[in-house]
Structures are given as structure tokens and as C-alpha cells.
Amino acid sequence: MTVVTRFAPSPTGFLHIGGGRTALFNWLFAKHHGGKFLLRIEDTDRARSTQAAVDAILDGLKWLELEWDGEAVSQFARKDRHAEVVRQMLERGQAYRCYATPEELEAMREEQKAKKLPLRYDGRWRDRDPSEAPAGVNPVIRLKAPQTGETVIRDHVQGEVRVQNAELDDMILLRSDGTPTYLLAVVVDDYDMGVTHVVRGDDHLTNTFRQLQIYHAMGWTPPEYAHVPLIHGPDGAKLSKRHGALGIDAYRDMGFLPETMRNYLLRLGWGHGDAEIISTEQAIAWFSLDAIGRSPSRLDFPKMENLNAHYIRECEDTRLTTLVLPFIEKKLGRALDGGERDLLHRAIPGFKPRVKTLVELADGAMFLFAKRPLTLDDKAAGQLTPEARAQLTVLAARFGALSEWTAAALEGVVRDYAEQAGLKLGKVAQPLRAALTGSTVSPPIFEVAEILGKSETLARIGDVGSAN
Numbered sequence: 001m002t003v004v005t006r007f008a009p010s011p012t013g014f015l016h017i018g019g020g021r022t023a024l025f026n027w028l029f030a031k032h033h034g035g036k037f038l039l040r041i042e043d044t045d046r047a048r049s050t051q052a053a054v055d056a057i058l059d060g061l062k063w064l065e066l067e068w069d070g071e072a073v074s075q076f077a078r079k080d081r082h083a084e085v086v087r088q089m090l091e092r093g094q095a096y097r098c099y100a101t102p103e104e105l106e107a108m109r110e111e112q113k114a115k116k117l118p119l120r121y122d123g124r125w126r127d128r129d130p131s132e133a134p135a136g137v138n139p140v141i142r143l144k145a146p147q148t149g150e151t152v153i154r155d156h157v158q159g160e161v162r163v164q165n166a167e168l169d170d171m172i173l174l175r176s177d178g179t180p181t182y183l184l185a186v187v188v189d190d191y192d193m194g195v196t197h198v199v200r201g202d203d204h205l206t207n208t209f210r211q212l213q214i215y216h217a218m219g220w221t222p223p224e225y226a227h228v229p230l231i232h233g234p235d236g237a238k239l240s241k242r243h244g245a246l247g248i249d250a251y252r253d254m255g256f257l258p259e260t261m262r263n264y265l266l267r268l269g270w271g272h273g274d275a276e277i278i279s280t281e282q283a284i285a286w287f288s289l290d291a292i293g294r295s296p297s298r299l300d301f302p303k304m305e306n307l308n309a310h311y312i313r314e315c316e317d318t319r320l321t322t323l324v325l326p327f328i329e330k331k332l333g334r335a336l337d338g339g340e341r342d343l344l345h346r347a348i349p350g351f352k353p354r355v356k357t358l359v360e361l362a363d364g365a366m367f368l369f370a371k372r373p374l375t376l377d378d379k380a381a382g383q384l385t386p387e388a389r390a391q392l393t394v395l396a397a398r399f400g401a402l403s404e405w406t407a408a409a410l411e412g413v414v415r416d417y418a419e420q421a422g423l424k425l426g427k428v429a430q431p432l433r434a435a436l437t438g439s440t441v442s443p444p445i446f447e448v449a450e451i452l453g454k455s456e457t458l459a460r461i462g463d464v465g466s467a468n
């Protein structure tokens, strides 16, 4: 059997972080088995579905590098097929037309409420002769659900979950306007798409009982299920807007790498011993549905940042340059030219061990592209005392005499100077950092000077030297 999984988002907003994890689990499971990972856009709710949301979801999946197989399927486009299956169910005697009016159903519910009975459709048209149908009423079509016995979900995460069939009423399959209901559409689509494993949020668990009843009515083999507990906020409460950053796009904008998000989302609800850093290749090799945890997992932003710092260190220089470029260009409000890109590329190794996000990297790299004279932050300005400025002027003269412009040669000059002046290296290096970067934190300052080049370095020192 070829494993077929699917991700089936409703396009009513961005790609939610929980949706990203569901997509990842489906993708990993398919990859692990050499199977297929399909994408279905559940756009039957016409009022709430938007093209912008579809685009945002596709963008989010692409950014996470979760490629799906084949074309994305639109659920709405399949509505005729859904209706056709309902006709088949009618023919098989597994469904029936219900002519009860809204008013009648309302009265039925009022009576149930008064008697403190569960509110359920009472099956009034289940066995009634269609010849009794009132004229001019478009019926809904309902499932003739079993009234005895039980429906059992054998779930890879939740174990065996059962319900007495007597507790479920005859659900609507086709509305009076001929449109299919969501529960029906999902089953028909999963069946037609050959889905073998449904991995989704456990908020869908109760839907599964009804979906199983549809499979049984059609004589179709149901897929295997894994209902994944939801993600909670750091405080343990259900994830909501007040926790901020709900969409995958927000994490991209905060400067997280896609591999960080894959690793983080994987660990959020799935484990392999005590492994924390799990590459995508390892994840594919190890992933199994049975290792998904049963309790809700909590978001932990510091942990996510530490993981990101790791993946930034691991990232190859050219790729990291490409990834950080949009952040820098946005801050600058212009594109970098070829020379500036080269400058950035050369500076990347110095930044890698120091930053946790691409935003921090972009912030830190801005001094490379700053126009002279640099704007100094307060701490940097504080470093540039009159004595420090005088030191820098002496240093600049010695730098100017260097025949070889390398970090090692520059460091040699500064060490000699500090020794002669009886100063600690930091006393000389910090003002130099302030002059070259406008800040008190940066990659190693001699590397910075090497990367900036001789004339730019001397000019930046000149801007703050003792003559000014």
C-alpha cells in the first residue's frame, strides 16, 4: 500500500502555526513511507474563504519547504461529485429525504429542551413514505445512520475512542439548496484522493465518528487516523491572539529559518528519545504517528530562538546572505548593489555565532552599509572620550602605514599600541568598534576593519578622530 496523506486547510486566514505542524506531520509521514503528500483547499464556506488566504497558505507551505504532490485540490470545485455520492447513498437506502421545515425543527428542539433531552434530530422522515412529502418543499438529504451498536475510532494518538450510535442523529449530507455539507465533502474527497492516513488536530475527533458512518454507509474502507493535540501558549492556555505570533508568516518576519520552524514544530508534540536538534533528514527517517504525544504542547519562544541560533550557525554563508538580504534592504529602503552584497557575504561568518534571528543579523550588519559620518548609539558615543579619540588618531596613522590589510595585521598594530600605552586591549578596541560600527557590539573588530577595507576604515576613524 502506498501511503497517501493530505493537508486540508480552510482558507479563512493565514497558515496558522498549528496548521504548519499538521502539514509537517503529514509531509514527514508520507516521506518516511515514500508515499504522497496531497494538498486540498477546503473552500466550501464561500463567505469566509478568500483567494488571499489561499495564497497565504501556499506561501507558508512553500516557505516551510513542505512541497505537496500534484495540484492543490479545491473542495468547492468537487461539489457535483459530492452530490453524486449522496444520490448513490439514496439509491443504496443509506440516506433519505427530510422535508421538515425550519419551524418544525425549532419546535422539536424546544420540546427537547423542555424535557431536558439531548438536542437531536428525531428521525421523523427516516421511515416515512416519500409520497407524504409536502409540495413545494426542497428536502435536505440525511444519512440513515445506525441506531444501535457503536462507532469506534482506532486512533494512532488517542487510542480507541467510541460512541454509542444512539447518541448520534441522522446528519445532513446535502442541504436543501443542493450543496454538500462539510462532513460529507471531507469523506468523499479523502476517498477519491486515495488518502490512507488522516493526521489532523484533535478538534476534529468528534467529526470522525460521523465521517466513519459515511464510510460505512458507502462500504468504503476508512483511512487510519491520528488526531494531534492542539498547541497551547507558553502559559498553558489554548493558543489565542493574545499570545501573539499565530501565523507562520510572523515567524518568517521575525527572522526564523524554515529549518528552525520544522525542527521546532516537530518537537512540539513529537519526540525521539531526548533529541532536540533533529535535521529534516533524521526527522524523515524517524517519524512515526505512534510517537506523537497525547497532551497539548506549549510554545516556548526562548527555545525556538536557541534553535534558530543553531541553524543560523549551520547555515552556509551564501544561503544566509540571500536569506538576510530582504531584511537589510527593507531597513535601508533600497536594494544593495553587487559590491555591497559581496561585503555582506564576507561579513557573514563574523555574525553567525552572535545572532539568534535574521532580524538581529540585519540590525547588526547595518553599519556595513551606513553612510558616513555614522550615527553613534549612546553607548558607542560614550566610548569616544577625548582620550579615546586621540588614541584613534594615532592608530589611524599606523593603520595607514600597513602594507597588508588583514585582520591579523590590524590586530598586531592595536596590540603593540596598547602595550606601549600600558592599556588593556579592550580600552583601545572598544572605541575602535564605536568608530567603525557606531555600536558597542559587532563581530570581531579586526575582521570588521578588514571587511570594510582600508579607505573606509580610515575615513570612519577620521570622522571621530581628535581633530573633530
Ligand code: GLU
Pocket: 007, 008, 009, 010, 042, 186, 199, 200, 204
Ligand atoms: N479544513 C479543516 C481545518 O482547516 C481540516 C479538515 C481535516 O483535516 O479533515 O481545520
